[in-house]
Structure formats: C-alpha cells, structure tokens
Amino acid sequence: xxxxxxxxxxxxxxxxxxxxxxxxxxxxxxxxxxxxxxxxxxxxxxxxxxxxxxxxxxxxxxxxxxxxxxxxxxxxxxxxxxxxxxxxxxxxxxxx
Amino acid sequence: xxxxxxxxxxxxxxxxxxxxxxxxxxxxxxxxxxxxxxxxxxxxxxxxxxxxxxxxxxxxxxxxxxxxxxxxxxxxxxxxxxxxxxxxxxxxxxxxxxxxxxxxxxxxxxxxxxxxxxxxxxxxxxxxxxxxxxxxxxxxxxxxxxxxxxxxxxxxxxxxxxxxxxxxxxxxxxxxxxxxxxxxxxxxxxxxxxxxxxxxxxxxxxxxxxxxxxxxxxxxxxxxxxxxxxxxxxxxxxxxxxxxxxxxxxxxxxxxxxxxxxxxxxxxxxxxxxxxxxxxxxxxxxxxxxxxxxxxxxxxxxxxxxxxxxxxxxxxxxxxxxxxxxxxxxxxxxxxxxxxxxxxxxxxxxxxxxxxxxxxxxxxxxxxxxxxxxxxxxxxxxxxxxxxxxxxxx
Numbered sequence: 431x432x433x434x435x436x437x438x439x440x441x442x443x444x445x446x447x448x449x450x451x452x453x454x455x456x457x458x459x460x461x462x463x464x465x466x467x468x469x470x471x472x473x474x475x476x477x478x479x480x481x482x483x484x485x486x487x488x489x490x491x492x493x494x495x496x497x498x499x500x501x502x503x504x505x506x507x508x509x510x511x512x513x514x515x516x517x518x519x520x521x522x523x524x525x526x
Numbered sequence: 527x528x529x530x531x532x533x534x535x536x537x538x539x540x541x542x543x544x545x546x547x548x549x550x551x552x553x554x555x556x557x558x559x560x561x562x563x564x565x566x567x568x569x570x571x572x573x574x575x576x577x578x579x580x581x582x583x584x585x586x587x588x589x590x591x592x593x594x595x596x597x598x599x600x601x602x603x604x605x606x607x608x609x610x611x612x613x614x615x616x617x618x619x620x621x622x623x624x625x626x627x628x629x630x631x632x633x634x635x636x637x638x639x640x641x642x643x644x645x646x647x648x649x650x651x652x653x654x655x656x657x658x659x660x661x662x663x664x665x666x667x668x669x670x671x672x673x674x675x676x677x678x679x680x681x682x683x684x685x686x687x688x689x690x691x692x693x694x695x696x697x698x699x700x701x702x703x704x705x706x707x708x709x710x711x712x713x714x715x716x717x718x719x720x721x722x723x724x725x726x727x728x729x730x731x732x733x734x735x736x737x738x739x740x741x742x743x744x745x746x747x748x749x750x751x752x753x754x755x756x757x758x759x760x761x762x763x764x765x766x767x768x769x770x771x772x773x774x775x776x777x778x779x780x781x782x783x784x785x786x787x788x789x790x791x792x793x794x795x796x797x798x799x800x801x802x803x804x805x806x807x808x809x810x811x812x813x814x815x816x817x818x819x820x821x822x823x824x825x826x827x828x829x830x831x832x833x834x835x836x837x838x839x840x841x842x843x844x845x846x847x848x849x850x851x852x853x854x855x856x857x858x859x860x861x862x863x864x865x866x867x868x869x870x871x872x873x874x875x876x877x878x879x880x881x882x883x884x885x886x887x888x889x890x891x892x893x894x895x896x897x898x899x900x901x902x903x904x905x906x907x908x909x910x911x912x913x914x915x916x917x918x919x920x
Contacts, residue, residue, distance in 0.1 A: 434612030434639075447642065449609045485644065485762060485797060498609070500642055519710065519763075522684055523583055523599030523801070524717020 444503030450496035459505020487517035549698035564895035580827035584803035592633035595807035597646035648808035665772035667851025670780030677753035690835025733907030758786035791855035802828025809862035819885035830858035
C-alpha cells in the first residue's frame with residue numbers, strides 16, 4: 431500500500447484513497463478492499479454496514495493509517511475486525 | 527517608477543459606491559477600494575508578492591505544462607502531499623522537494639487530485655467558463671416588505687470574505703451576530719489578531735457547540751430571526767448540522783442567505799476548497815499579470831477575499847432592501863473573473879500598465895493604504911448566554 435493508492439470495496443460503492451499508508455489489509459463491509467472491484471459483488475456484513483461518507487477521512491486507533499473516502503457506500507471501513515473512526519475536521523488556516 | 531496601485535481596487539471602489547448609495551451610510555462612503563484590498567497587508571507589513579503570496583501560505587509552482595498555485599496554509603495540508611504525489615519518500619516540509627515533484631507532473635492531474643484531497647489549488651491557465659456570473663440564485667423564497675429598521679445579520683463564516691461582508695453591513699448600521707463553533711473558532715482570531723479585530727469589531731459573539739442538540743436548536747432559532755445569513759461552508763458541513771439553507775429561504779419570507787464558495791455552489795466544484803490567493807489565480811489574474819509583464823506572480827493580498835466581501839455586502843443589502851427572499855451563491859473565483867473582465871473592457875491598456883507596475887514592484891512594501899480605527903471587540907462567545915436565554919423563552 432502506498433499513499434495515493436485507491437482501494438475499492440468488494441461489497442458496495444465505497445472507494446478510498448490512501449493518505450497515510452500502513453502495512454495492513456483494509457476491509458469494507460467486512461470484505462477485503464482491493465485496487466479493482468471483483469466481477470461479482472459480495473454481501474455486506476451487517477456488523478460493518480454503517481456506511482462511508484464522501485470527503486471524510488478515516489483513521490485507525492493508533493493514527494498510523496488514514497483513508498479519504500472519495501466515493502460513498504453502504505459498508506463501513508475496518509482493519510482486523512476493528513472499525514476505523516472518523517477523523518475530526520481540518521483546522522482552518524490562521525490566515526489565508 | 528510610479529507607486530503601484532493594487533490592480534482591481536477600482537472595482538472595489540465601484541462596489542463601495544453602490545453600497546454607499548443603497549445604504550446612505552457615511553461610513554461606507556468614506557471607504558475606498560485600495561484600503562479594503564490592502565489593509566491586511568498594511569497591518570501585517572507584507573511586501574508585494576511574486577511567486578509566494580503576501581500572506582505566505584500560497585505558492586506558485588511550475589508543473590510540466592502550466593503553473594500552479596498551491597495553498598498549504600492549513601496545518602494538515604502537507605499530510606495530504608504523499609497521496610497527491612503517490613510517494614512515500616517525499617519530505618513534505620521541504621518546498622524545494624514539492625517543487626521538484628510538481629515539475630515532473632502534469633498540471634491537470636495535480637489539480638484534479640488536489641481537489642479530491644481537499645487542497646486549495648488552481649492552475650494559471652485554468653479553463654474558465656466565459657461570461658460566468660459572480661452571483662447566482664440558488665433558491666427563491668417568498669417576498670416580504672423589509673422591516674423599517676436596519677437588518678439583523680447572522681454571520682456563520684470565518685476568515686476574510688464573509689466577515690468583511692458582515693463588517694460592511696455593520697458599518698451601514700446592521701446588527702451583526704457572529705456565530706462560531708466552540709470546537710473550531712474563526713482561526714484568524716489567533717493568526718491575525720489586529721486584522722481580526724478590525725473586521726469583527728462591534729459584532730456580537732455567539733459560540734455554540736455544534737454537537738449539542740440544545741445549541742443546534744439555538745442556531746436554528748438565531749437563523750430564523752435573521753434578515754440576512756452569511757455562510758461559507760462546504761455543502762456537507764451544513765448538512766451535518768441538519769441545516770438546509772434553501773429550505774430555510776423557502777420557509778422564511780424575505781430571508782436573504784448568502785453562500786460564499788471558492789469555485790461555485792453546484793456540482794463537483796461545490797466541494798473544492800478555495801482561499802483568496804488561489805481563487806485569484808483560478809480566475810486568470812496571474813495569467814493576466816504574466817501576459818502583461820512577462821512574469822507570473824500573485825496580484826494583491828488574497829485578492830478574492832476582499833473583492834468577494836464587498837461584492838457580497840452589495841448583493842445582500844440589495845436583495846434584503848428590495849424584499850426579495852433568496853439564497854444567493856457567490857463564488858470567489860467568479861467574482862475575480864468578473865472584475866477582471868470589467869477592468870479589461872473599460873481600459874485594457876491602463877489595466878495592463880497597472881499589472882506591469884505591480885510586477886515590477888515585487889518585493890517592495892505593499893502600497894500604502896489608510897489605517898482604519900478599530901473599536902471594541904467582544905470576548906469569544908460573550909453574547910452566547912443572552913441569546914440562549916432568549917431562545918429558551920421562545
């Protein structure tokens with residue numbers, strides 16, 4: 431995984447861009463994400479069905495992984511069965 | 527050499543004259559465009575910019591096929607650069623490394639990726655739709671006779687353009703309530719204290735916790751009590767607060783809602799981030815400077831901000847006083863593009879001469895402008911309790 435890589439969900443419309451890369455496998459809707467969508471769409475695990483929001487950033491607990499949602503979907507993001515959480519909004523510039 | 531004028535200051539002059547005529551305000555009539563465009567630089571002691579903006583946050587970089595303005599003013603912006611360049615070896619704190627990464631890539635790709643990443647970026651020769659309107663109607667409400675008093679303005683915006691618009695309305699006699707998030711106050715309080723005080727003097731300060739349902743209810747009540755709302759957030763920020771600006775306008779006769787954006791309120795552009803310097807570049811101002819002087823650079827200090835501020839004040843007052851309830855979308859880059867078109871139509875040679883003088887003066891102190899007086903500034907959230915109490919009684 432490299433910063434800038436795009437990952438697609440195997441079970442919903444979600445697409446993310448990797449902002450901070452970590453050596454982990456990212457799941458969406460309970461299924462592994464990959465550079466390409468599989469020909470046949472899988473089923474969303476109800477435990478990971480909270481959805482993703484366009485433009486939002488998602489991070490792991492340690493803050494080593496950061497993903498930007500570039501296309502929203504019904505599945506939610508997780509690593510090793512632990513849900514990723516929303517990152518707070520960017521602070522504004524002190525002046526522009 | 528002549529002392530350079532800030533290009534497009536004459537456009538701000540004309541807008542001020544319209545506002546003075548419409549409001550009858552002596553305070554507005556006493557203002558001039560050059561002051562509005564140059565007063566932040568005066569207070570900050572900035573110099574006439576070349577490839578680094580007067581405020582320092584935005585920089586021009588050469589890509590393979592065009593020059594880009596990339597604004598990295600926010601503390602987190604640089605964290606997005608590895609994803610922008612698809613590189614995990616880039617030193618994001620090193621502007622020379624950033625310049626080298628941009629030099630090896632095409633402008634169009636970088637602009638598209640940056641906008642996806644929420645970075646403020648623009649290309650010098652960006653394809654800009656001709657004849658674009660700086661102000662569009664996003665929703666129309668019922669007309670209502672304006673009350674026989676000055677308007678009440680609820681300002682949800684931050685930084686420069688929106689707060690300048692409400693400041694001008696305050697000078698013209700309006701009651702202005704500045705609403706800020708407790709978690710995310712207007713960052714210019716800390717960054718640019720004296721200038722912040724200039725723009726926000728005399729306004730009432732309400733600070734709310736946007737994650738608290740009582741405070742959100744208070745926010746809705748405040749908006750419902752307003753004659754004019756000024757807001758400059760991206761669509762999803764309002765949606766998260768459960769606020770539908772167009773619905774508010776349709777439900778509240780006479781309400782004027784000003785939505786300020788970087789590049790437009792509709793379609794994909796609604797999500798693009800834009801600040802004053804990069805929006806000026808997007809509008810073609812640096813391309814005009816380049817064509818006139820042979821050298822690219824920034825024109826003015828975050829020029830899209832003050833031009834948009836005075837433009838928004840005129841539109842807001844005009845709509846309110848005519849009783850036309852509406853939600854108006856005002857895009858900073860479109861305001862500058864419009865001003866640029868006007869300046870060329872009026873006196874193309876004179877404008878080109880101004881741009882040449884500006885370019886030749888790069889590195890000199892900013893043109894001298896009038897220093898305006900600054901009145902008392904309320905403490906952060908000073909009026910929150912009295913407004914919450916008023917809301918609770920309703």
